[in-house]
Amino acid sequence: MIFLPGFRVWASRHRGHGGHDHPHNDVHHGGGSREIAVQRRVLDANDRLADENRRLFADRNVFVLNVMSSPGSGKTTTLIKTIGQLQALGIQCAVIVGDICTRNDADRLAATGVPAVQINTDLFGGDCHLTAPGIRKALDGLDLSDIDLLIVENVGNLVCPAEFDIGEHARVVVLSVTEGEDKPLKYPLMFRESDVALLNKTDLLPYLDFDSAAAVANIRKVHPDMPVWPVSGKTGDGFAPWIEWIQDRIASK
Ligand SMILES: Nc1nc2c(ncn2[C@@H]2O[C@H](COP(=O)(O)OP(=O)(O)OP(=O)(O)O)[C@@H](O)[C@H]2O)c(=O)[nH]1
Ligand SMILES: [Mg+2]
Secondary structure, eight states: OOOOOOOOOEEEOSSSSSOSOOOOOOOOOHHHHHHHHHHHHHHHOOOOOOOOOOOHHHTTTEEEEEEESSTSSSHHHHHHHHHHHHHHHTTOEEEEEEESSSSSHHHHTTTTTTTTTEEOOGTTTSSSSSOOOHHHHHTTTTTOOOSEEEEEEESSSSSGGOOOOOSSSEEEEEEEETTOOHHHHHHHHHHOSEEEEEOOOOOGGGGSOHHHHHHHHHHHHHHHTTTEOOOOOTOOOOOOOHHHHHHHHHHTT
């Protein structure tokens, strides 16, 4: 197993100043068509680099997952368990993780023995999502030659990461049972754009009023055919279909 300690990569911004440069649907502070044109160019530039990333992943025969959720839903915890199970199956993983500050998550993930690269976005205004250029830069620190699966843990945010193609092959959204059943309806883009949903922290259900059936129904209203698997990142319960899906996707890449 290659070991590469987590290190800091600064994601480049789309424009050369601070602020929040990406296309929200609810722009309500002036700018009109010019603002929309700038946003279009930002996304076009990102998409071109995402395609380049995808070509690079194809060359290296690596399957790439983009894992997204609100802050604290349990992405890192779930991924640590996931990586452990995949390692036992002989699947070689690497991780890129995005946060505004700290390398905590790269350190936690690297403790499993996989190469882990941390991207911090704080130096450039604290982007709330990863971008294709940021991933490209992080790849400079990863040797993908023996890697079957590259997992990207996006910045904790249930909105913005869904707007940016990073060159991934599949998207996973993690919704935890402490967040409320209505989140898929309030933040539909994330659920519409994902291929799989993990309903995490199910070990806490006995202590909550959370209605799992309603949460699943809400996800299905937004994305009718998407698999939704209840899991506990803490205990490892419910992981079988999730691990099987990853194996299938790697096999068919
Ligand atoms: N009870 C319980 N706690 C969990 C579970 N998964 C994560 N947690 C806890 O939830 C908190 C946040 O978990 P993380 O894995 O750091 O969440 P994250 O989504 O990676 O957070 P960010 O990267 O900051 O967005 C930690 O205290 C975890 O121990 C779970 O399945 N059950
Ligand atoms: Mg995390």
